[in-house]
Amino acid sequence: MSDFPSPVSRRAFLHRTGAGAVLLAGGVLAGGTAAAAPAAPAALTGRARKAAPADLDPLALLKKMISFDTQNFGEGGVTRPYAEMLKTVWDSAGVPAEIIPTPKKDNVHLIARIKGTTAAPPLLLLGHSDVVPVERDKWTVDPFAGVVKDGEIFGRGALDMKGANSANIAAILRHVSEGAKFDRDIIILTDCDEEAGQYGSGWLAENHWDKINAGMVLTEGGWFLAQKDRRTPMLITVTRQDKVYFNLDLVADGTATHSSKPNPDSAIAKLSRAVTDVDTWLAPVALTAVTREYFGALAKATDDRGLERALRLLLSAHSQHARERAAALVVKRSPYPWLHQALLRTTHAFVIEDAGYKENVIPSTATLRINCRGVPGGQRPRDFLAAFRKRLADRDVQVKLAGNPGESEEDALKRLDETWAKGPSSIDSPLYTAIGEAAAKTYPDAVFAPALFEAGTSLGPWKEKGIPGYGVYPYVVDNDQLIAMHGNDERITVEALKQGTEFMYRLFDRFRVR
Numbered sequence: 210m211s212d213f214p215s216p217v218s219r220r221a222f223l224h225r226t227g228a229g230a231v232l233l234a235g236g237v238l239a240g241g242t243a244a245a246a247p248a249a250p251a252a253l254t255g256r257a258r259k260a261a262p263a264d265l266d267p268l269a270l271l272k273k274m275i276s277f278d279t280q281n282f283g284e285g286g287v288t289r290p291y292a293e294m295l296k297t298v299w300d301s302a303g304v305p306a307e308i309i310p311t312p313k314k315d316n317v318h319l320i321a322r323i324k325g326t327t328a329a330p331p332l333l334l335l336g337h338s339d340v341v342p343v344e345r346d347k348w349t350v351d352p353f354a355g356v357v358k359d360g361e362i363f364g365r366g367a368l369d370m371k372g373a374n375s376a377n378i379a380a381i382l383r384h385v386s387e388g389a390k391f392d393r394d395i396i397i398l399t400d401c402d403e404e405a406g407q408y409g410s411g412w413l414a415e416n417h418w419d420k421i422n423a424g425m426v427l428t429e430g431g432w433f434l435a436q437k438d439r440r441t442p443m444l445i446t447v448t449r450q451d452k453v454y455f456n457l458d459l460v461a462d463g464t465a466t467h468s469s470k471p472n473p474d475s476a477i478a479k480l481s482r483a484v485t486d487v488d489t490w491l492a493p494v495a496l497t498a499v500t501r502e503y504f505g506a507l508a509k510a511t512d513d514r515g516l517e518r519a520l521r522l523l524l525s526a527h528s529q530h531a532r533e534r535a536a537a538l539v540v541k542r543s544p545y546p547w548l549h550q551a552l553l554r555t556t557h558a559f560v561i562e563d564a565g566y567k568e569n570v571i572p573s574t575a576t577l578r579i580n581c582r583g584v585p586g587g588q589r590p591r592d593f594l595a596a597f598r599k600r601l602a603d604r605d606v607q608v609k610l611a612g613n614p615g616e617s618e619e620d621a622l623k624r625l626d627e628t629w630a631k632g633p634s635s636i637d638s639p640l641y642t643a644i645g646e647a648a649a650k651t652y653p654d655a656v657f658a659p660a661l662f663e664a665g666t667s668l669g670p671w672k673e674k675g676i677p678g679y680g681v682y683p684y685v686v687d688n689d690q691l692i693a694m695h696g697n698d699e700r701i702t703v704e705a706l707k708q709g710t711e712f713m714y715r716l717f718d719r720f721r722v723r
Contacts, residue, residue: 210370259386260298273294277291281403286404292318299397307420318400318401319338332639335427357703365699368693391720392721414671425678433446442685443511447648448661453583453585455610457557465572467571479604492555492557494536494553496532504523504552516543519538578611610622641679
């Protein structure tokens with residue numbers, strides 16, 4: 210799960226200090242190398258084929274996916290062995306698949322295409338192959354072994370998003386094995402550089418748009434949430450809009466000197482005091498049509514009467530003060546407090562710190578990268594920046610908007626204004642209807658609703674052309690599993706994966722020709 214355009218990498222951010230070398234040593238070497246590429250598949254005969262039984266089993270397929278180390282440290286990953294493995298899966302089922310190399314060695318896209326019976330605009334499934342790095346010593350299991358323990362499968366990418374990829378592919382292969390015909394082409398794109406890098410979906414769209422041109426796109430996004438018991442499906446969501454991604458840098462300057470002579474003009478101390486000032490500060494609650502519908506659905510779905518009352522207060526509030534008080538109650542009562550905090554307002558998170566280069570030198574500069582996510586149609590990024598600067602006006606620090614290379618602050622703000630103003634994907638599409646029907650059949654006691662995605666996806670190239678894009682992670686998760694995304698001991702339950710695969714099977718059934 211990342212954003213479009215790709216954010217600046219940690220390696221690029223830390224290149225001045227030499228910390229990038231440490232990151233490589235602690236990540237690539239500790240994380241292991243990519244799994245060996247499987248043998249090339251036999252040439253296709255052109256006849257329809259049955260998918261291998263293991264490929265119809267989402268758990269077996271996910272274990273295989275996790276075993277490939279596709280860590281992306283900020284400049285793309287090694288995805289060719291993973292793509293070659295998936296190509297053999299498609300080949301064995303008689304589905305044409307093509308590997309698209311990028312200018313970076315062993316960093317590739319994979320496109321499979323199931324031909325439909327009509328010229329209706331294709332449905333594209335978008336699932337990224339790369340994953341964020343692991344802190345191997347913080348995991349309780351090998352992050353690339355696909356360990357199943359206590360009913361959960363652990364591994365980097367188990368949730369984001371190799372788990373979704375396995376559910377999607379196993380479900381579509383089941384249809385193919387049954388001899389299904391679809392009313393349109395179905396394109397399955399396994400892209401690279403989603404978690405950062407210059408050869409992601411944007412590069413692919415610029416160079417191979419004819420291969421990925423579609424009428425609607427489904428990717429990662431909407432959460433399937435459980436009641437407080439952490440098992441019972443409560444709310445099934447499909448995201449139709451991503452939050453607005455931008456970065457700020459806090460920069461403090463001080464006097465560089467020998468570390469034997471501490472001084473009051475310490476850049477690191479200045480930066481630390483500024484961080485304290487904005488650590489628990491919250492941007493104002495900003496409800497939009499999309500988030501109002503989401504929180505209204507949550508009020509209908511929850512079996513917690515206290516949470517329901519808080520949500521009703523939030524939605525009926527007539528003043529900002531009342532909204533803030535109700536929002537605090539919602540977060541307090543929610544079984545997913547961090548998620549719902551993020552959907553209520555612009556967020557800021559401290560992600561990368563750069564200060565110092567030698568233990569006997571007090572550095573002259575300290576910098577902190579802050580990742581921010583704004584609510585489209587809510588608080589403008591430029592207004593958040595102004596409020597952030599006002600908050601730190603008495604601190605001796607600079608607050609810089611980190612735009613694209615060579616971009617002025619005003620140009621960056623104008624670009625963010627455009628992203629902020631873009632509306633959500635229409636819900637008047639065959640794909641949205643199919644998602645809703647699959648939800649009703651697979652999770653009949655849960656409430657279905659569209660939602661805002663608190664993070665970002667690779668949907669940019671399609672949304673720029675007005676093509677509707679939606680997101681689902683097709684398995685029920687509890688809060689602990691949600692928090693482990695991009696963290697340690699990432700996992701989902703085996704049962705949720707199987708049920709999610711059934712959900713996807715029913716979704717694709719909507720496009721099957723009878």
